[in-house]
Amino acid sequence: MPTMTMVQAVVQALDEEMSRDNRVVVMGEDVGKRGGVFLATEGLQQKYGPDRVIDTPLSEAAIIGAALGMASHGMRPVAEVQFADYVFPGFDQLVSQVAKLRYRSGGQFTAPMVIRMPSGGGVRGGHHHSQSPEAHFAHTAGLKVVVVSTPYDTRGLLKSAVRDDNPVVFMEPKRLYRAIKEEVPSQEYLIPIGEAAIRKEGKDISLISYGGSMVETQKAAEELEGVGVSAEVIDLRSLMPWDKETVLASVAKTGRVLVVSEAPRMASIASEVAATIAEEVLDSLEAPPLRVTGFDTPYPYAQDKVYMPTVTRILNAAKRVLDY
Amino acid sequence: MTKQSAQFEPFTPKTISLLTEQGDWAGPFKLDLDQATLKRFYRDMLAARLLDEKFTILLRTGKIAFVAPHSGHEAAQIGLAHALQRGHDWFFPYYRDAGAILALGVPLKEMFGHALATLADPAKGRQMPGHFGSKSLNAFTPASAIASHVPPAAGAAISMKLQNTRQVSVCTFGDGATSEGDWYAGVNIAAVQGAPAIFVCENNKYAISLHYSHQTAAASVAEKAHAFGIPGYRVDGLDVLASYYVMKDVIERSRQGHGSALVELEVYRFGPHSSADDDTRYRPKEEVEAWRQKDPILRFQRFLERQSIWTKDWEESLRAEIKAEQEAALQEAISAGEPPVEWMFDDVFSEMPWHLEEQRRLVTDELS
Numbered sequence: 141m142p143t144m145t146m147v148q149a150v151v152q153a154l155d156e157e158m159s160r161d162n163r164v165v166v167m168g169e170d171v172g173k174r175g176g177v178f179l180a181t182e183g184l185q186q187k188y189g190p191d192r193v194i195d196t197p198l199s200e201a202a203i204i205g206a207a208l209g210m211a212s213h214g215m216r217p218v219a220e221v222q223f224a225d226y227v228f229p230g231f232d233q234l235v236s237q238v239a240k241l242r243y244r245s246g247g248q249f250t251a252p253m254v255i256r257m258p259s260g261g262g263v264r265g266g267h268h269h270s271q272s273p274e275a276h277f278a279h280t281a282g283l284k285v286v287v288v289s290t291p292y293d294t295r296g297l298l299k300s301a302v303r304d305d306n307p308v309v310f311m312e313p314k315r316l317y318r319a320i321k322e323e324v325p326s327q328e329y330l331i332p333i334g335e336a337a338i339r340k341e342g343k344d345i346s347l348i349s350y351g352g353s354m355v356e357t358q359k360a361a362e363e364l365e366g367v368g369v370s371a372e373v374i375d376l377r378s379l380m381p382w383d384k385e386t387v388l389a390s391v392a393k394t395g396r397v398l399v400v401s402e403a404p405r406m407a408s409i410a411s412e413v414a415a416t417i418a419e420e421v422l423d424s425l426e427a428p429p430l431r432v433t434g435f436d437t438p439y440p441y442a443q444d445k446v447y448m449p450t451v452t453r454i455l456n457a458a459k460r461v462l463d464y
Numbered sequence: 465m466t467k468q469s470a471q472f473e474p475f476t477p478k479t480i481s482l483l484t485e486q487g488d489w490a491g492p493f494k495l496d497l498d499q500a501t502l503k504r505f506y507r508d509m510l511a512a513r514l515l516d517e518k519f520t521i522l523l524r525t526g527k528i529a530f531v532a533p534h535s536g537h538e539a540a541q542i543g544l545a546h547a548l549q550r551g552h553d554w555f556f557p558y559y560r561d562a563g564a565i566l567a568l569g570v571p572l573k574e575m576f577g578h579a580l581a582t583l584a585d586p587a588k589g590r591q592m593p594g595h596f597g598s599k600s601l602n603a604f605t606p607a608s609a610i611a612s613h614v615p616p617a618a619g620a621a622i623s624m625k626l627q628n629t630r631q632v633s634v635c636t637f638g639d640g641a642t643s644e645g646d647w648y649a650g651v652n653i654a655a656v657q658g659a660p661a662i663f664v665c666e667n668n669k670y671a672i673s674l675h676y677s678h679q680t681a682a683a684s685v686a687e688k689a690h691a692f693g694i695p696g697y698r699v700d701g702l703d704v705l706a707s708y709y710v711m712k713d714v715i716e717r718s719r720q721g722h723g724s725a726l727v728e729l730e731v732y733r734f735g736p737h738s739s740a741d742d743d744t745r746y747r748p749k750e751e752v753e754a755w756r757q758k759d760p761i762l763r764f765q766r767f768l769e770r771q772s773i774w775t776k777d778w779e780e781s782l783r784a785e786i787k788a789e790q791e792a793a794l795q796e797a798i799s800a801g802e803p804p805v806e807w808m809f810d811d812v813f814s815e816m817p818w819h820l821e822e823q824r825r826l827v828t829d830e831l832s
């Protein structure tokens with residue numbers, strides 16, 4: 141089996157989908173000639189030409205809005221927003237147009253499109269290159285939201301996103317782009333949107349996370365193992381819809397749970413998951429569900445490493461839950 | 465025909481230039497800058513270039529995480545910075561404006577403090593390098609989000625008009641920025657309000673990899689001014705005197721109540737887009753080399769040499785002086801120390817709500 145990084149998995153998935161279906165087009169800032177600033181579209185313009193891999197002007201409103209127009213007219217655009225932090229000039233298009241087209245037209249018009257974006261911190265990028273704005277998207281009815289954490293998932297989920305009949309916001313934690321190399325099957329495969337992955341089985345505590353924070357969460361699980369605590373690790377992968385069944389089954393089993401994410405805490409995915417756990421499986425809980433999250437400050441440059449949940453912070457929270 | 469003073473017509477078919485490439489004065493009016501001022505311009509351009517080089521060394525040695533080189537933009541930036549009334553007018557820079565910031569008089573120690581995120585940074589290390597601002601010099605702290613500062617620059621100008629402060633608001637950006645909705649929205653509201661806002665495009669022909677010809681179908685940025693009903697000027701931004709005189713003229717007219725203007729300073733970026741970029745992926749080395757032959761500093765140097773102002777000796781002592789100044793400022797910035805971790809919770813609001821206090825406590829407990 142070939143091994144690949146997450147960024148190579150993006151290229152691979154796009155390449156496969158573009159050769160399968162010529163309605164699939166890639167568009168965004170620097171995606172063509174440059175192959176993307178992270179090289180997530182490297183080689184695609186050479187292969188498919190400038191009409192199918194479009195170097196757009198510097199406007200996220202144009203990228204997202206035009207992608208929607210193309211989608212409604214029969215294409216399958218994959219729009220790239222250069223950094224998740226730069227989705228905001230295109231936010232009106234995303235929220236007012238993309239998310240609501242199906243609903244406001246009573247299902248007559250649809251927006252089968254993907255909006256890819258590198259997200260998250262850990263690259264010393266300050267607040268305009270480090271944010272995790274997934275809660276904005278999940279909060280906007282009509283958008284599916286995926287956040288990947290492995291090369292294998294990236295390929296399978298991105299392909300599903302391209303084939304989905306709904307707009308999918310596809311977030312790629314940039315600090316993982318080249319951090320992990322993984323064996324990936326040579327034949328193609330799909331991973332359904334909406335299914336979590338159990339990364340490690342355990343019986344004492346459930347650690348629920350997604351995206352970049354999966355790294356620290358898995359490290360924390362290993363450390364817990366070292367002190368005789370069996371942690372179950374779940375990677376949500378899809379945030380809208382999220383896999384409530386897998387999460388609740390795990391918590392029902394362990395009775396103890398942390399939800400870990402580097403996104404700010406206020407009105408977050410972590411809050412949503414924790415609230416759902418409290419509402420639905422309170423009887424199984426041995427301790428309150430705790431959130432370990434990024435802080436409610438803009439992402440600070442100088443304190444890049446402190447902002448995101450550290451292994452220590454996860455372990456401290458685990459201790460509170462275990463000692464409860 | 466020789467004009468009495470430096471006044472310029474908008475929408476000229478040719479780019480406005482005052483110095484020939486050989487360094488001869490070709491202006492239609494008498495040059496009225498004294499020697500000290502000309503020397504100052506040169507010094508600032510050279511200091512800007514050396515600062516770029518210094519940042520690059522700091523980057524290579526792992527001391528700073530990011531640089532957006534401004535080499536090639538010096539004439540444009542130094543010209544416009546000197547056309548402002550320092551500390552009176554407002555400046556809304558973008559991330560490639562280190563040269564303008566330097567010429568505006570932001571202390572080097574602060575600039576290095578910012579680049580290294582030490583306590584010498586008045587912005588407390590909140591942003592990545594290249595986002596220089598200064599409250600005392602009315603330089604609005606930049607945001608990386610392209611063109612997001614254009615509507616605020618318009619707003620400041622509207623306030624200047626309403627309060628009759630006789631200030632102007634000068635806002636810079638690249639050619640790529642002119643595609644953003646915020647750009648149109650900002651220029652439009654300033655124009656319709658007749659606000660003293662001058663929008664300045666440092667057009668270096670590229671937005672990362674995207675060439676100008678793919679950014680817009682308009683032949684120039686300056687001509688977009690037609691659509692807003694304001695004057696547009698296309699200027700040779702490799703010519704410090706053209707950049708200065710046009711900016712000065714446009715600024716003074718805005719100050720006198722003639723509303724907004726759009727200025728395009730044609731430049732070229734000699735380096736990559738940023739330290740994260742590999743420009744060989746999208747532009748031929750020969751193209752870069754050809755532009756380097758038009759180095760704005762060399763052009764001005766030739767001019768000064770013809771005026772018997774520039775000599776080799778002066779150049780050498782100037783370089784030594786600037787380098788020593790920069791090194792001293794760097795050391796001061798380093799020895800200022802790092803901002804305390806818990807500072808990350810300050811300045812979210814004017815006061816600290818309970819949830820931030822809780823989060824700050826979590827961090828201080830963790831670190832103790």
Ligand SMILES: Cc1ncc(C[n+]2csc(CCOP(=O)(O)OP(=O)(O)O)c2C)c(N)n1
Pocket residue numbers: 169198200222223226229560608609610611637638639640641642668670671672737
């Ligand atoms: C809203 C937004 N989208 C994308 C980016 C990423 N980005 C940073 S610089 C840049 C190109 C800017 O080009 P231009 O405006 O011409 O200025 P230059 O860098 O050439 O001086 C892009 C796309 C950004 N910073 N902000």
